[in-house]
Amino acid sequence: MNPSGIIFDLDGTLTDSKRGLLASLRHMHDAVGWEQPTEDVLLRWLGPPLVTVLAEEGRTPDEIDTALLAFRRRMADGGLVDSTLYPGIAQLIAELDERGTPLAVATHKIQRDAEAVVEHYALRPRFRGVHGRLDGEAGHSKAEVIARAAASIDLPHAQLVMVGDRVNDIASAHELGMPSIGVAYGYGGRDELEAAGATRVVDSVDELAALLAGERVSG
Numbered sequence: 764m765n766p767s768g769i770i771f772d773l774d775g776t777l778t779d780s781k782r783g784l785l786a787s788l789r790h791m792h793d794a795v796g797w798e799q800p801t802e803d804v805l806l807r808w809l810g811p812p813l814v815t816v817l818a819e820e821g822r823t824p825d826e827i828d829t830a831l832l833a834f835r836r837r838m839a840d841g842g843l844v845d846s847t848l849y850p851g852i853a854q855l856i857a858e859l860d861e862r863g864t865p866l867a868v869a870t871h872k873i874q875r876d877a878e879a880v881v882e883h884y885a886l887r888p889r890f891r892g893v894h895g896r897l898d899g900e901a902g903h904s905k906a907e908v909i910a911r912a913a914a915s916i917d918l919p920h921a922q923l924v925m926v927g928d929r930v931n932d933i934a935s936a937h938e939l940g941m942p943s944i945g946v947a948y949g950y951g952g953r954d955e956l957e958a959a960g961a962t963r964v965v966d967s968v969d970e971l972a973a974l975l976a977g978e979r980v981s982g
Contacts, residue, residue, distance in 0.1 A: 764924065764942070764944070764962075764963060764974050764975065764977065765975075765976075765977040766864075766922060766923055766924040766942070766975070767864075767865075767918050767922040767923065768864065768865040768866070768867070768913075768916040768918045768922065768923045768924075769859065769864060769865075769866050769867075769923065769924055769926060769975065770866075770867045770868070770869050770909060770912045770913065770916070770923055770924070770925045770926065770941075771866065771867070771868050771869070771926045771927075772868075772869065772870055772925075772926060772927035772928060772929070772932050772949075773868055773870035773872060773877060773880060773881070774809060774810070774846075774870065774872070774928075774949075774950070775809065775810070775927075775928035775929065775946070775949030775950040775951070776849075776926055776927050776928050776932075776946050776949055777848060777849065777852050777856075777868070777884075777886075778846045778847065778848055778849070778852075778880065778884070779846055779847050779848075779849055780809075780845070780846035780880075781806070781809065781846075781950070782845050782846065783838070783841070783842040783843065783844070783845025783846050784809055784842070785802065785805055785806075786837065786842055786845065787834050787837040787838045787842040788805050788808065788834065789805075790833060790834070790837040790842075791830050791831075791833045791834040791837065794830075794833035795826065795829055795830050795833060797830075806950060809929075809950045810871065810928075810929035810930075810931050810950065810951070811871060811903050811929075811931055812871050812896060813830075813831060813834060814827055814831060815903060817830060817831075838876070843876055843879060843880060844879070844880060844883045846880070848884055849948065849968050850968065851968035851969060851972065852968055853884070853886070855968060855971065855972045855975075856886060856889050857889065858972075859889075859975065860889040864975075865891050865916040865917075865918070866889055866890050866891060866916075867890055867891050867892040867893070867894065867912035867913070867915050867916050868881060868890055868892070868893045868894060868912065869894050869905065869908045869909045869911070869912040869925070870894070870895050870896075870908070871895070871896055871905060871908070871931065872895045872896065873895050873896050874894070874895040874896065874897060875895075876895060877893050877894065877895030878893050878895070881893045891915045891916050891917075892911070892912055892914075892915025892916070894908050894909075894911045894912045894915065895908065896908060903930075903931050903934075904931070904934070904935050904938065905931045905932060905935035906935040906938045906939055908935075909925055909932075909935050909936060909939060909941070910939060913939070913941070920939045920940045920941040921940055921941065921942075923941055923942075924936075924941065924942045924943065924944055924962070924975075925941050925942070925943045925944070926943070926944045926946060926971065927943070927944075927945065927946065927949075928945065928946045928947075928948075928949025928950050928951045928956070929949070929950060929951040929955070930951060930955055930956070930958075930959040932945070933945055933956060933959035933960060933961045934959050934960075937960060942962040943960075943961050943962050943963075944961065944962065944963050944964070944965060944971065944974065944975075945957070945959070945961035945963070945964040945965070946964075946965055946968075946971060947964055947965065947966045948965075948966060948967055948968065953966070
């Protein structure tokens with residue numbers, strides 16, 4: 764696979780942000796007096812917008828507003844950048860950029876948080892655009908965000924590839940007629956990515972780098 768441009772998801776693809784996200788979700792439950800879910804349940808929440816997850820859990824609009832406020836306070840108090848780049852990601856992004864491959868980020872994080880995380884890791888100059896959710900965008904589809912990222916690269920969707928770790932990334936890329944690479948080292952896992960119809964699935968950053976360089980990778 765040798766795409767003309769690449770769009771990356773953020774959490775679970777470029778950054779391992781599980782520690783900060785889980786801590787913020789647990790703080791949210793404590794703050795509003797809800798019973799703590801298991802870690803397996805919370806891990807399934809990583810990917811889609813939290814407002815969507817809470818609505819599907821049956822929470823009322825008022826409950827959701829209160830919970831989101833508690834979650835965002837904890838994220839602002841360090842949770843947002845309580846993460847690490849996956850080993851090899853910084854080098855991969857640098858090599859792709861230096862080869863002249865246009866890059867962008869598309870994440871379900873809200874726009875200002877997406878920008879803050881990418882700036883935190885000093886990666887912003889490598890990307891043509893960093894795109895998160897805008898006000899009023901919710902639901903599982905990420906197509907609007909990915910479409911904005913594609914516009915910042917300014918190439919046809921079929922010439923790009925979406926790289927992500929959850930069904931939202933893969934299904935939304937298909938919605939736009941864009942090939943996709945599922946990264947099974949993230950939070951969704953190989954079964955979820957294959958079921959979503961990822962064009963290719965890789966198990967490591969090394970495999971991702973080889974695939975994007977046009978090398979043959981099994982899986």
